[in-house]
Every structure is written in C-alpha cells, then in structure tokens.
Amino acid sequence: MPEVLIIGGGVAGLEAALTLAEHEIESVIIEKELRLGGKASLYNCKAVDGVCQACGACLAGQRVRAVEEQELVKALVAARVAGMRNLQDGLEVDVETPNGRLTFQVRGIIVAAGIDTFSPALRAEFGYSHLPGVVTALEIEGIIRESPEILGESPRLAFIQCFGSREVGAGVPYCSRVCCLYVPKLAGLVKGELPGSRVDIYFMDRQRYEALYRPKTSFCTHIRAMPSKVHLMGSKELEVIYDDPETRKPTARRYDWVVLCPALVPGKDLPSLASLLELGTGRGGFLQVGAGGTTNRDRVLAAGACTGPMSIIESIASGRAAAGKMASELRRQR
C-alpha cells in the first residue's frame, strides 16, 4: 500500500515519487490529465549544433519512463482528489477516477499540482484567437515540432516577453522568473530550424541572469518596450505598435508571426485544491511553503511550480527536496 500520495504527475511529482522509491517508500501519483509528464513534456529540445542548452525538456520523458518502470510507484491518470480527512497517524484521501472512487490511507501528501499560463484572450488588443499568426510560445513549439514549414522560409517573428507578467490589474503582479532564459532558447530553436528568419524580442524587464544568454541571441533585435496593440495589415501581415524606448513615440514594425510568451500563473484548480487540503496561499495565489516544501499542515508538503514560477530543472530539484523531507519525517515517525 502506498505511504505517500502525490498530487500531480508533472516533473516535480514524478521526481518526488522516484526519490521516495530510492528510500524504499511506496507512493501513488494522482494526475488529472490523461498522461504523465505535465507541461514540461510539451517543450522541444533547445540544443544548438548538438550542444545542450540545459532547458530540461528531455528530463520529463526520462522521468515518465523511470516511473513506469518503478514498482514502488503507481500512477492514476484522469484522477482527482475529492476529499481528505485526518486520521490519528495519517491522512485518508478520496480520489475520483474514471472507474469510480478510491480511498487511500497514507502517511503524507506531496502536492505538485503544476502551473498554467496567463490566458492571452485577456489581452484582446494583441489579437490572439482572432488574428492569423498571433500564437503562444507553446503553440510555436508545437508548430516547430510538427510542421515548421508553416512558418515560411524567411519568417519575421516578434517574441513578446513579460506578456501578462507584472500586471497588477490582471492579478499577476510578479515576474514569471523563467521566460528571460526560455525565450532566447526558443528564438535559437527557430533560427536553427529556419536560418532565414528575422527575430525581434520585446521585453519590459530582464532578469540579471539573462545577460548570460544575450550573446546567444545576437541574431535578434532586442526592443525594451511592451507593445500596446497588434493589427492585421492586409490579409496576413501583422503590425506591432509600441512606444520607441528612445523617442517615446508610437512606432510600428511588421511581422508574419507574433509569439506571446505568457506569464506563469497558478493552475486553475489550485484554489479549490488548496481549500480542500486547507493549505495557505501567498502572493499571486501560489501555495505558501517553507524549506523543503513545508506547508501550514502537518504531513502535507508542496513542490514544483504550484509554489511559484520555476523552471523544469528547478521543479525537479523541488520535487526531490520535498520527497527527501517526507522520507526523513516518515523515518522519524517509525
């Protein structure tokens, strides 16, 4: 019988399960989607000329395969936590599955419920969903993977960073932390696939570590401005309007594709899950945690991006840290 129930089958949850297995602790992963791997498994390898760029995308598939081979880990997909009660020496958790309701009596829970992205539809002036050629970064990843020829031989692309981040009015007052590193790698992937492409990167702000990657995007034009609007010119050319950072005057540049790089936000189910488990949330609505993923509740730890925006590699480290803490707690209680 599993001793630990892990909510979320993304990289943090998978890593937590594998780490518990190293400590000979059985666990069960509850994943609401139909497959394991989470959002991390939707990204492409960003290696340039065979050189790894440490994006972490391949780690998702590796963790899924390792979990599938690990006897001490069970995974239920299309499953959701429906209730939780305290026991004298543990927790009782109800889980809805396609085959009916299951109840687990466990000694601990690790919440690794993942993350969502800011809905581009909330900023209608950028034309997502009604202008051809306005897409999200994740959609461009899919196009490059499936059929890069759709982009054209020498496309002009505008990447818009900080999209939806640092917007108090939209409920996203914080910096998403990871896109400063992600966007240059994505731009490098596009350039590698389509050497004739022209790439502009719009940004409001920059993380200091981004300077490390700036030389790798010397083929891009970096524009410090948040565009105010995207227009359709003719049948498929897109015009991006922004205030020129030097003259402060409205300026326009034309593109074939506008790629929105949206803010990372708490998963849409996180508020109800937090309420069900009686977990505290903090700034931006993410779960509030201390060292090793401790929460306001005994026996419940949290890991990964449901505790705040983080990269794939950071999520894996967070899952490992929470599982290590859980293992030492369980050992102490034995």
Ligand code: SF4
């Ligand atoms: S970490 Fe990223 S760039 Fe490196 S091999 Fe894996 S997927 Fe490719």
Ligand code: SF4
């Ligand atoms: S990580 Fe960079 S691109 Fe993303 S919101 Fe923060 S400053 Fe903007």
